[in-house]
Amino acid sequence: MTEEYTVKIGTRRSALALAQTDLVIAALSKAAGPSVKFEVHSMATMGDRDKTTPLPSLGKGLWTSELEAKLVNKEVDVIVHSLKDMPTSLPEGCVLGAVTQREDARDVVVFPRRQGGKYKALKDLPEGSVVGTSSVRRAAQLKRSYKGLVFRDVRGNIDTRLAKCDDENGGYDAIILAAAGLLRLGYDERIGQYLESSTEGGGLLHAVGQGALGLEIREGDEKIAELIKAAVDEDTMMAAFAERSVMRTLEGGCSVPIGVETKWVEDEGEKKLRLKVAVVSLDGKKAVDGERTEKIANLEEAEALGKGLAEKLAREGAQEILNAINKLRESAPGALKVSDA
Numbered sequence: 001m002t003e004e005y006t007v008k009i010g011t012r013r014s015a016l017a018l019a020q021t022d023l024v025i026a027a028l029s030k031a032a033g034p035s036v037k038f039e040v041h042s043m044a045t046m047g048d049r050d051k052t053t054p055l056p057s058l059g060k061g062l063w064t065s066e067l068e069a070k071l072v073n074k075e076v077d078v079i080v081h082s083l084k085d086m087p088t089s090l091p092e093g094c095v096l097g098a099v100t101q102r103e104d105a106r107d108v109v110v111f112p113r114r115q116g117g118k119y120k121a122l123k124d125l126p127e128g129s130v131v132g133t134s135s136v137r138r139a140a141q142l143k144r145s146y147k148g149l150v151f152r153d154v155r156g157n158i159d160t161r162l163a164k165c166d167d168e169n170g171g172y173d174a175i176i177l178a179a180a181g182l183l184r185l186g187y188d189e190r191i192g193q194y195l196e197s198s199t200e201g202g203g204l205l206h207a208v209g210q211g212a213l214g215l216e217i218r219e220g221d222e223k224i225a226e227l228i229k230a231a232v233d234e235d236t237m238m239a240a241f242a243e244r245s246v247m248r249t250l251e252g253g254c255s256v257p258i259g260v261e262t263k264w265v266e267d268e269g270e271k272k273l274r275l276k277v278a279v280v281s282l283d284g285k286k287a288v289d290g291e292r293t294e295k296i297a298n299l300e301e302a303e304a305l306g307k308g309l310a311e312k313l314a315r316e317g318a319q320e321i322l323n324a325i326n327k328l329r330e331s332a333p334g335a336l337k338v339s340d341a
């Protein structure tokens with residue numbers, strides 16, 4: 001007889017987090033059959049509760065630490081995270097057990113409804129236009145190409161940010177969001193422009209792990225490790241491990257301007273992983289870019305690809321850029337905000 005048991009799933013309480021958890025439960029229960037039940041345990045994390053402290057000052061783990069405490073003391077068995085919100089080094093006793101298939105990993109531009117489709121791309125916005133993002137990665141990269149645009153903080157969950165964008169008195173002419181969140185919540189029609197490395201007028205490399213979900217479990221919990229294998233997408237997991245290895249090697253947290261882009265490509269008749277990385281100074285004036293394409297067969301090789309490229313970029317100036325940012329973080333954390341306006 002098959003054993004009956006209940007798996008407790010931890011998640012943040014935002015609409016996106018709950019939608020993502022539903023997706024994971026659907027995949028797992030299909031594979032596990034009716035003998036395994038799933039129970040959702042949702043909570044608001046520090047990042048959800050504190051809406052004013054600059055994100056960089058809240059430190060690493062602002063979306064994850066409290067859930068991890070529940071994982072360690074067995075209040076939950078699996079945490080479903082947006083992979084990009086997961087620090088690259090996990091607490092003792094916690095492991096990244098599965099990475100799911102990726103939704104579109106790109107960042108996108110959303111224009112206010114009141115514009116009525118007047119602008120199709122960032123390059124069409126007039127000089128002095130205000131673009132909302134609280135991400136130094138997004139702001140720094142875009143400052144590189146769009147010298148005339150002004151970048152301003154915009155906080156809150158996706159619905160809040162869309163409302164601020166549409167608000168006539170909000171002062172935003174566009175905002176930048178991840179495609180994945182909008183698509184998962186059914187807001188496809190709000191996407192005005194997709195941004196990627198090849199975008200005309202200036203693109204953007206996305207965050208490490210963006211668009212994928214990470215399932216975190218207790219180290220040594222073989223039963224749960226086996227169960228969640230059903231949610232793994234091997235290609236995404238290898239790409240994500242390469243990206244996370246870049247971040248770990250450069251010792252950047254979620255609040256540093258490191259952008260990545262990974263793609264599985266055909267190269268000389270072989271399937272290879274192409275990794276692109278950009279590290280940009282906060283003002284967008286200094287940047288180090290790199291690209292490497294290799295045959296990758298497992299997670300160790302994926303990590304080696306990320307590490308190798310990151311070490312090369314570190315020698316070429318990326319470390320200098322990040323050191324300056326880390327110094328600023330210690331002396332004046334407020335300066336890491338996109339703007340004070």
Ligand SMILES: NCc1[nH]cc(CCC(=O)O)c1CC(=O)O
Nearest residue numbers: 082084177178180181210211212
């Ligand atoms: N930082 C918040 C966050 N975490 C994950 C997503 C979107 C989904 C994803 O990137 O996987 C978002 C919102 C956004 O950046 O627009």
